[in-house]
Structure formats: structure tokens, C-alpha cells
Amino acid sequence: MDLTLHSDYTLNNQERIPVLGCGFFKVPDGHQTIDAVLDALALGYRLIDTASVYGNERSVGEAIKRSGINRDEIYVTTKLWNEDQGYEQAKRALEGSLKKLSMTYVDLYLLHWPVAGKRQESWRAIEDLHDRGFCKSIGVSNYLKPHLVELLMHCRVKPVVNQLEISPFNYLSRLDTIQFCRKNDIHIEAYSPLTKGLKLSDPRLLKIARKYYRSPAQVLLRWSLQEGFTAIPKSSGKEHLLENSKVFDFSLSISDMDLLSAMNENLTTGWNPEDQA
Template identity: 50%
Template sequence: MSTSPEPHRAPTGPSDTLPLRNGMHIPVLGLGVFRSPAGRVTQQAVTAALDVGYRHIDTAAIYGNEADVGHGLRDSGLDRDQVFITTKLWKADHGYQSTLDAFERSRRQLSVDHIDLYLIHWPVPGIRLETWRAMEHLLDTGAARAIGVSNYMAHHLEELLDHARHLPSVNQIELSPYNYRSRADVIDLSRKNGILVEAYSPLTKGRKLDDPPLVRIAATHQRSTAQVLIRWALQHDLVVLAKSTHADRIADNADVFDFTLTDTEMETLDALDENLVTGWDPTTAP
């Protein structure tokens, strides 16, 4: 089964976009703030990212730093509509009214009048379809400009596709060369239904940055292994979420638009698959 669609125009910078199903566009590179500590560290990471051209910030209620993302956005001096903000509904807040209440808490924490992309963070069994009805309401009212899911595997998506009035715009899952082929089913199902795939933890939380095949490819291009992993994801038409709180690394992660991996290098990277999971493993979630 193929996981490589016909590519869009090759992105030339972090603010370049891919289209969502509802006509919106999402920047191809986002700053993830998972485990970024609340306070100045996250605020400064956000402003550093926006300073070097990122226009996409990805947070979540459970991260505890939504207010700092909003603070960083205000400090940047950019207009609200210049930055694409994603946040997520946590497991404990599933259910129709609970979802609406959680959305409002996130919106207040971020100090914004709308959220560009609101995601179900985890496919909680038994109640996630009721939750999706609330997500659809948020989309209908314009409070959320787009809605989607995170950590949904093929069986979770199939259930939702059978019941949804509005299909998700995005499915955000852990992806790197070390699990890309293992997740071909959910990638292909998403794409078949017009659902854009986002890659979180593309840098494998550092576990594979010294892997010899990856190191060799990076040396060929005189790039870091982290930059090669981000470039690999971009060439697979994924939206990439790279996490760092260090301004120099944030800038390095965005410096990936002036080189191209060859078809042979992409195939070599794809072949590194070992079904690696560095965080939550949703494959066994009912």
C-alpha cells in the first residue's frame, strides 16, 4: 500500500502551507510545545519560532502552557490571523458539554477569539462520537476554524467516518522513518478521505539521531540528522511538528528548505522502519 501521494509544490519556507478540506491552509512546519515548561521558557520559544518564520504553534490543554503560547504570540507583534494555533481536548474532557466547556477554557487561556485547529487528543472509547458532535458544533459556529483528531489509528478513523457529519481536517500521529511503513494503513485511510496527516515526534525524541544510515545521509548534505528527519517528513507531504525550547535549535529546525533528499535516500530512510513508538501507543486503544 502506498503512503506517498503526488507531492504539492515543494515548500520554500516554514510559513508555506498545505490545504485543508475546508479551504483553509495550514503551515507545513509547526513548533510543538509538548513538555515545554509553563512560563518564560515557552513564551520565549514561541517568540523565537515566530521571529525566524514559523507561523504554526501546536499546544494542548494537558500541556499546561496554552497561556504562554498566547503570551508569546502577543509578544511577537504579529497579528492574530498571521499565526495558525492548534490546541487539543484532553481525555478527561470528552462528552458533548464537557468538550464545549474545555474549548472555552483553552480559548481563554490562549486569549484568542477563535482557534484555528481543535483536535481530539486521544480516542477515548465509548464517548468519542458524542465528543465529535461537539467538535462539529464548534466548527459550525466558527469558534474552531478546523477540527480534527490526534492518535487515531485506522479502526478509530473508520468508526468516525461512519458517523461524522463533518470529517476531520487533520489526523496528528507520531511519525518518523522508524514507524512510517508500520502506519501505512492509517496514513492511506486518512489521505483517501481528504484528511491531512501531521507528524509529531518526527525527531524520535532524540533516540535515533545517531543512527548510522541517518548520519550518513546527513553528512552527504552537510546537515544535522534532525534536519534530515524534518526534510524527510516534508517530502512525504506531512505537516511537521518539531519541538525545542532552544532558539538556535528552533532556527536550525526551520533551515530545511534549501536541500532535497533523493529518491534513493527517501527509500533508505523509509526502510528504517521498526514500528518505533516513543510516547503513547494508540495502536492498542479500543
């Protein structure tokens, strides 16, 4: 299949999600987020990933409005933060997010973290919000296989997506969760696909990048694409946004995919969901 920036995957509820998007974690609310989202949309990105805890939903909504692009051509994800978990709290939280985004629905609403003791009732709230059309799809984030097994036993609406930290530097340590998602038709979104920049100078990665005349970031994103994940790199600068969009005109050989997948270091750049019972 020849992918482009406008290609998408079909989710288990028949909705479609772009193959590559942009994340806006730690981009400050205000002109920085507005400019970055506008740049991303102008370059052709159509998936914008935010979260209530990022504090920039208002600017994401403002940029989308200013872009002049039809709302239904842009895939917007936001997330339920941990302190808002619980049945009533979750309902109020999405209402708050929609207000800030100035939207009547989001394309994807994610449970940000599998909070023990709260995640089940939060999921019930999200299912009800989905029924009422406030989110076209619902999913989870940072769920490992045991969290997913529990959810699939109790859910009425199946999650369409699991958004997880994935790069070659932690692929093998996430493999049982990845395989479980594939088996159960839960699409994987790879967050921190560029390792937050920490591994872009790894000599093994540089060697592969040189071979393809590409940057290390482009190799990591191409690896994600060839694994069938939707990658959501963060970039607040136009140059990186452009560079990260140019990953559709080359492909990594099977042996280089294998070399990359073997670079596992159990890397976790933020939270480690293994710590969450």
C-alpha cells in the same frame, strides 16, 4: 513545488495549514514557553502546536500577543484532553482553552486521543463548536485506520487533520493509516518527527545526513516534508529552532527517501494508539 517556511497545504475545508510548525509539549508554562514561542515566531514559524494537557496555553497566548504579529497570520492548534471528553465537557474545555489563550478562536482543535466510549459524543461537540466559529478547523490525533473508519461513518463535519507520531522509524507500521488518510483527504501532521531525539545518532541516518551536509534532525524533517506531512518538531532552544527551519534548500533523492522509509522499527516514543479499541 519549492516550499518555504511560509508555504502551506490546503485542507479539505479549504483552510490552509503551514508545512512546518513548532510543538510545545513539556515546555513549562511561564517565561520558557513565552521565550520559545517568541523565538519561533521571530524565526518565521507560523504554526504553534499546544494542548490543554501541556499546561502552557496561557503562555502561548501571551507570547503571540507580545509578538505583535496579527492573530490571523499565526496558525494555533490546541487539543481536547481525555478527561474532558464527552459532549458538555468538551464544550467547556474549549471555552477554557480559549480563555487561557486569550483568543476568540483556534485554527485547529484536535481530539487528542480516541477515547473508547467517549470519542463519538466528543466529536459531536467539536462539530458544534466548529459551527459556532470557535475553531476554524477540527481534527483528530492518534487515530488509526479503524478509528477513522468509525468516525467517517458517523461524522457530520469531516476531520481535516490526523496528528500522529510519524518518523522513518515507524512509517511502515503506520502505512495503512497514512494511506487511508491520503485517500480520504485527511492531512497528516507528524508529531515527534525527531523521535524525541532518541534516534538522532542512528548510524544509517548519520550516513545520509553526512551525504547532504545536514544534521540528522534536518534530514528527518526534510523526509517529512517530502512525504507531504506537516511536521511539528519541539524545540525550546533558539539554536535548534533555527536549525529545524533550514530544511527548504535541499532535497533528498528518491533512493534516500526509500532508505529512510525502510528504517522502520515500529517505534513508539509515547502512547501507542494500537492499544486503544
